[in-house]
Amino acid sequence: MKTTYVMRVLAVLGEPPRRYQAGSAWHELEHELGVSLPADYKEIVDGYAPVQINGHLNLLHPATDRWNLIEDIRRTSEAWSQIDWDDVEPEGDPRVALEVPELLFGVADGLIPIASTDRGESIFYAPRGRSGLGVLFVENGEGEFFEYPMGFAEWLWRWLAGEEVTGPGGSAFYPGPVALRELPMAPGERPETRYGPARDV
Numbered sequence: 001m002k003t004t005y006v007m008r009v010l011a012v013l014g015e016p017p018r019r020y021q022a023g024s025a026w027h028e029l030e031h032e033l034g035v036s037l038p039a040d041y042k043e044i045v046d047g048y049a050p051v052q053i054n055g056h057l058n059l060l061h062p063a064t065d066r067w068n069l070i071e072d073i074r075r076t077s078e079a080w081s082q083i084d085w086d087d088v089e090p091e092g093d094p095r096v097a098l099e100v101p102e103l104l105f106g107v108a109d110g111l112i113p114i115a116s117t118d119r120g121e122s123i124f125y126a127p128r129g130r131s132g133l134g135v136l137f138v139e140n141g142e143g144e145f146f147e148y149p150m151g152f153a154e155w156l157w158r159w160l161a162g163e164e165v166t167g168p169g170g171s172a173f174y175p176g177p178v179a180l181r182e183l184p185m186a187p188g189e190r191p192e193t194r195y196g197p198a199r200d201v
Contacts, residue, residue, distance in 0.1 A: 005153035006040045012160060012178050014196035016047025019182075022063035029062045029070045035108035035127045038134060040153035045069070050183040054174050056117045057159065058183070067183045069114075076113040076122070077106025091144035094137050098129055111137055114152070121166045125152070140167040 010016065030036050049059040050067035060069040085095075085103045094111060095103050104110030111124035120141025129135030129147070136148040136155050146167045148155055158165045162173025177195035184191055 003040055003151070003153060005151060005157050006043055008157050009044060009153050009160075010047065012157075012196050012199045013044075013048060013053075013180060014178075014194075017182075018047055020049070020061045020063045021046050025062035025070070029073070032070070033073075033106065033108060033112060035112075037112070037114070037125065038152055040151045041114060041125070044153060044156065048180065050185070052118075052181045052183060054160070054172065054179050055181075056119055056172055057156075058116055058118070060115075060183075064185065066185050073106055073113055076116075080105040080111075080113070088143070090139075092137075092146055094124075094126065094145050094147070097135075097137075097147050098126060100128075117166070117172075119172075121170065123155070123166075138166045138170075140170055 026037070026042060045059055045061055049061040049069070050064055052058050058067075060067045060072050062069040081104070093103075095101065098110075100109060105124075106112055108127050111126050113122055114125050115123040122139045122141075124137045124139070126135050126137055129137075130149050134151075136150065136152065138146050138148065140146065144167055146165075148165055150158075155165055159172065160178060162171045164171045166172075177198055179193050179195055181193040182191040
């Protein structure tokens with residue numbers, strides 16, 4: 001059963017093309033992470049990814065060769081893990097909210113990178129946040145983390161509506177239909193941008 005926010009997101013993005021769906025790819029990814037990813041996130045990714053939404057937000061898929069979510073989570077987690085967090089005191093330190101002594105990436109007890117923008121923002125899923133229900137953290141590209149105790153579909157709905165869900169001053173509202181550009185799956189490919197239906201937000 002789709003949640004209200006999933007239905008809202010699907011309504012403004014338009015009919016999902018569902019180009020790539022593979023339960024085995026999600027199983028591989030979740031086995032590697034040691035935790036299940038949120039159902040609303042997987043529903044949206046399966047429906048539209050790989051895609052860039054409104055010119056900024058990139059969603060990748062675990063079943064593709066290019067723009068592969070599994071590889072991206074591995075690579076991004078490794079990069080974030082190289083930071084010595086004992087020497088860095090990030091604003092909105094997720095360790096405090098998660099009540100953990102160490103900031104880990106790409107694992108069930110840490111932050112899992114699930115999306116990003118071309119503005120340098122990174123969206124993380126924290127499975128152990130909010131008493132084990134899971135929360136989102138967004139790093140704004142400047143070392144500041146912001147916690148959002150909501151599901152991915154609600155976060156995306158609010159992002160599309162222009163709410164500041166990537167930190168103060170981080171809204172990216174574009175009036176009119178949502179723009180979706182499928183990411184190129186081969187060198188030289190230039191997919192056209194398509195648009196969702198008219199919306200009242």
